[in-house]
Amino acid sequence: MTIQLFHNPQSRATMMHWLLEELQIDYELVHVDYEDGSMRTPEFLEVSPMGKIPAIRDGELTVSDTVAIALYLADKYKTPNDLAPGVHDPRRGEYLRWLVFQASSVEPAMMQAGAKFETKRQQAGWGDVDTVVDVLETRLAKADPWLMGDWFTAADLVLGGAVNWALGWNLFPKKPALQAYAERIAERPAYKTVMGG
Ligand SMILES: N[C@@H](CCC(=O)N[C@@H](CS)C(=O)NCC(=O)O)C(=O)O
Numbered sequence: 001m002t003i004q005l006f007h008n009p010q011s012r013a014t015m016m017h018w019l020l021e022e023l024q025i026d027y028e029l030v031h032v033d034y035e036d037g038s039m040r041t042p043e044f045l046e047v048s049p050m051g052k053i054p055a056i057r058d059g060e061l062t063v064s065d066t067v068a069i070a071l072y073l074a075d076k077y078k079t080p081n082d083l084a085p086g087v088h089d090p091r092r093g094e095y096l097r098w099l100v101f102q103a104s105s106v107e108p109a110m111m112q113a114g115a116k117f118e119t120k121r122q123q124a125g126w127g128d129v130d131t132v133v134d135v136l137e138t139r140l141a142k143a144d145p146w147l148m149g150d151w152f153t154a155a156d157l158v159l160g161g162a163v164n165w166a167l168g169w170n171l172f173p174k175k176p177a178l179q180a181y182a183e184r185i186a187e188r189p190a191y192k193t194v195m196g197g
Contacts, residue, residue: 001026001058001059002026002027002028003020003025003026003027003028003056003057003058003073004027004028004030004056004057004058005017005020005027005028005029005030005054005055005056006030006032006044006047006048006053006054006055006056006057007029007030007031007032007053007054008031008032008033008034008053010034011053011054012053012054012066013053013054014194014195015054015066015157015158015161016054016056016066016069016070016073017029017194018157018161018190018191018193018194018195019069019070019073019074019083019154019157020073021190021193021194022081022083022152022157022188022190023073023074023077023080023081023083024080024081025073025077032044032053039051039052039053046062047062047064048062048064049064050064050065052064052065054066054069055069056069056072056073058072058076065103066102066103066158067099067100067102067103067158070099070154070157070158071084071099071154073154074153074154083152083153083154083157084153084154085148085153091148094147094148095147095148095153095154095155096155098139098147098155098159099154099155099158099159101159102158102159102162104125104126105125105126105127105132105135106126106132106136106159106162106163106166107162108124108125108126109126109127109128109129109132109133109172110162110165110166110171110172112124112126112128112129113129113166113171113172114169114171129172133172133173133175133178136159136163136172136177136178137175137176137177137178138177140163140177140178140180140181141176141177143156143177143181145184146184147159152188156185160181160182160184160185161185163178163181163182163185164182164185164186167179167182
């Protein structure tokens with residue numbers, strides 16, 4: 001089965017493109033333009049209710065949102081490359097924690113760092129930028145080289161993609177563990193295939 005990835009090279013869809021390369025499964029990129037209204041057609045809104053990319057079609061199924069797509073693909077496609085601890089694997093909880101942390105905390109913290117809006121730590125689900133950065137720095141200092149040791153998982157992909165973006169755009173400070181992790185991420189062959197470098 002060929003997965004269709006709704007994609008634009010200037011978008012978060014590049015992360016899911018990289019995931020498909022890591023998984024080494026068959027896929028097709030379906031270009032979606034920002035300007036020509038193709039993200040707002042009824043057909044596309046069936047695939048992605050927010051009218052956003054990335055989104056995928058897998059046979060009859062569609063999935064949108066980076067973390068949902070990553071969870072879906074890494075759970076379903078385990079050959080040739082397995083990127084996800086199974087539901088009974090003791091590492092599953094830690095895997096889910098950091099995978100979901102990307103959407104729940106890293107993404108909004110990046111947005112806050114860029115747009116510089118004020119929130120109350122107690123009320124904002126992500127707390128604040130400094131706490132997110134400190135929590136990441138502490139956890140990534142223990143990544144040897146990945147969150148699950150030698151096993152590169154979809155959690156590294158999603159978190160690593162976000163960290164590279166945040167450092168590249170100077171949204172987060174270049175703390176030593178963040179920087180070292182970002183450099184390891186950028187050395188992955190599948191990352192280079194998609195992102196260049
Ligand atoms: N929460 C979504 C965010 C997706 C998103 O914001 N995608 C942008 C491109 S990076 C988009 O499609 N923007 C077009 C629009 O909102 O019209 C995810 O993580 O996948």
